[in-house]
Amino acid sequence: AAGVIQSPRHLIKEKRETATLKCYPIPRHDTVYWYQQGPGQDPQFLISFYEKMQSDKGSIPDRFSAQQFSDYHSELNMSSLELGDSALYFCASRKQGRSRAGELFFGEGSRLTVL
Amino acid sequence: AQKITQTQPGMFVQEKEAVTLDCTYDTSDQSYGLFWYKQPSSGEMIFLIYQGSYDEQNATEGRYSLNFQKARKSANLVISASQLGDSAMYFCAMRELNSGGSNYKLTFGKGTLLTVNP
Numbered sequence: 410a411a412g413v414i415q416s417p418r419h420l421i422k423e424k425r426e427t428a429t430l431k432c433y434p435i436p437r438h439d440t441v442y443w444y445q446q447g448p449g450q451d452p453q454f455l456i457s458f459y460e461k462m463q464s465d466k467g468s469i470p471d472r473f474s475a476q477q478f479s480d481y482h483s484e485l486n487m488s489s490l491e492l493g494d495s496a497l498y499f500c501a502s503r504k505q506g507r508s509r510a511g512e513l514f515f516g517e518g519s520r521l522t523v524l
Numbered sequence: 525a526q527k528i529t530q531t532q533p534g535m536f537v538q539e540k541e542a543v544t545l546d547c548t549y550d551t552s553d554q555s556y557g558l559f560w561y562k563q564p565s566s567g568e569m570i571f572l573i574y575q576g577s578y579d580e581q582n583a584t585e586g587r588y589s590l591n592f593q594k595a596r597k598s599a600n601l602v603i604s605a606s607q608l609g610d611s612a613m614y615f616c617a618m619r620e621l622n623s624g625g626s627n628y629k630l631t632f633g634k635g636t637l638l639t640v641n642p
Binding site for chain 1: 559561567571574632
């Protein structure tokens with residue numbers, strides 16, 4: 410079965426550079442979530458989209474922006490990168506109303522290292 | 525305020541023994557869901573088990589079971605017959621509605637690092 414696809418899997422950037430992470434949800438899933446997990450930390454919710462509209466916002470820095478496109482894939486854009494942005498970035502997707510559990514299906518993550 | 529509490533930063537268990545990972549939660553919602561995820565050293569987040577607040581029976585999925593005590597607001601994960609491959613970080617998470625009430629998100633605990641010894 411198709412899973413959530415994230416790219417790139419690994420990314421190395423310099424401070425003050427820009428990075429873009431992509432997420433392709435499971436087919437027919439309409440909701441996408443972004444989470445940030447720092448080293449040794451629990452995942453922190455950044456932002457979510459439902460039907461291409463932002464549905465909730467968490468602890469996402471102003472330097473970050475995200476959107477969901479017409480094909481439901483999502484991109485997380487990060488500018489003016491800081492050392493503290495080094496983390497594993499997860500994308501997750503779900504189909505609203507489809508799962509009793511409301512389970513989020515996670516991608517394998519994109520590991521960003523800022524030097 | 526922290527909503528999911530995992531009090532065990534690390535746990536050790538002998539192979540083939542059972543282990544319980546603790547999780548307590550705090551919510552004022554009547555309807556909520558609790559999840560356990562496994563994160564191996566490779567980093568992916570693997571769904572293990574789910575318990576809904578209205579479920580009368582404890583959830584079970586193979587070797588995983590969830591000891592749900594609603595009055596105590598606890599949702600402990602029990603892993604039976606531990607295997608070496610169970611060594612990983614385990615996160616308890618709670619499903620909660622967003623501020624507009626139109627969508628869910630998951631809030632995670634700090635995790636418990638389980639090590640299975642041969």
